[in-house]
Amino acid sequence: xxxxxxxxxxxxxxxxxxxxxxxxxxxxxxxxxxxxxxxxxxxxxxxxxxxxxxxxxxxxxxxxxxxxxxxxxxxxxxxxxxxxxxxxxxxxxxxxxxxxxxxxxxxxxxxx
Amino acid sequence: xxxxxxxxxxxxxxxxxxxxxxxxxxxxxxxxxxxxxxxxxxxxxxxxxxxxxxxxxxxxxxxxxxxxxxxxxxxxxxxxxxxxxxxxxxxxxxxxxxxxxxxxxxxxxxx
Numbered sequence: 001x002x003x004x005x006x007x008x009x010x011x012x013x014x015x016x017x018x019x020x021x022x023x024x025x026x027x028x029x030x031x032x033x034x035x036x037x038x039x040x041x042x043x044x045x046x047x048x049x050x051x052x053x054x055x056x057x058x059x060x061x062x063x064x065x066x067x068x069x070x071x072x073x074x075x076x077x078x079x080x081x082x083x084x085x086x087x088x089x090x091x092x093x094x095x096x097x098x099x100x101x102x103x104x105x106x107x108x109x110x111x112x
Numbered sequence: 113x114x115x116x117x118x119x120x121x122x123x124x125x126x127x128x129x130x131x132x133x134x135x136x137x138x139x140x141x142x143x144x145x146x147x148x149x150x151x152x153x154x155x156x157x158x159x160x161x162x163x164x165x166x167x168x169x170x171x172x173x174x175x176x177x178x179x180x181x182x183x184x185x186x187x188x189x190x191x192x193x194x195x196x197x198x199x200x201x202x203x204x205x206x207x208x209x210x211x212x213x214x215x216x217x218x219x220x221x222x223x
Contacts, residue, residue: 040218041215042200042213042214042215042216043155043200043213044213045210045211045212048210056210058210088154090154090155092155098142098143098204098210098211099143099160100145100157100159100160101145101155101157102157103147103154103155103156103157104154105153105154106154
């Protein structure tokens with residue numbers, strides 16, 4: 001199994017809503033990542049978990065809250081988002097930190 | 113902080129022509145990865161280079177890592193319409209910093 005699965009694929013939420021993005025991998029990878037990608041831009045790193053511990057937080061606003069319940073799962077909890085947070089949110093995993101990464105299909109988020 | 117630049121930003125070619133994208137880092141890299149993202153899709157891992165001067169080939173794609181481990185290139189021979197997409201390089205600094213993506217090169221291929 002070489003897949004990273006993300007749900008949902010699309011999400012529309014209001015600025016007062018709370019929602020969660022989910023990511024799952026069964027490749028035994030020890031590093032998992034959340035990226036944000038705006039149109040025509042490269043993926044922008046948000047968070048890195050290594051061995052289930054948060055190792056990098058790229059000064060992301062607190063309205064984004066990551067969680068790693070176990071080595072296969074990664075969540076991103078969203079609360080009180082702004083319209084400018086609308087983007088493609090990508091989850092990725094790699095065997096070790098900073099090695100080749102496998103990306104999920106992403107969640108296309110629209111904040112209204 | 114580390115900066116990774118890619119040129120050109122856009123490349124339009126006729127099918128059958130060759131294509132090259134260049135990646136330059138402001139810092140020495142421990143490795144470099146290349147990804148392809150189709151329109152509306154997600155980045156897909158192509159290859160990782162680790163050694164100074166390394167060259168790897170995948171069918172019509174040739175990847176090089178510079179001797180100083182600060183630059184890299186991807187060359188596609190005889191492009192096909194299936195090569196359309198944005199090609200990103202990404203790599204962490206030797207100080208084990210986070211991996212930074214280049215801005216990407218978007219390739220369009222005219223049949």
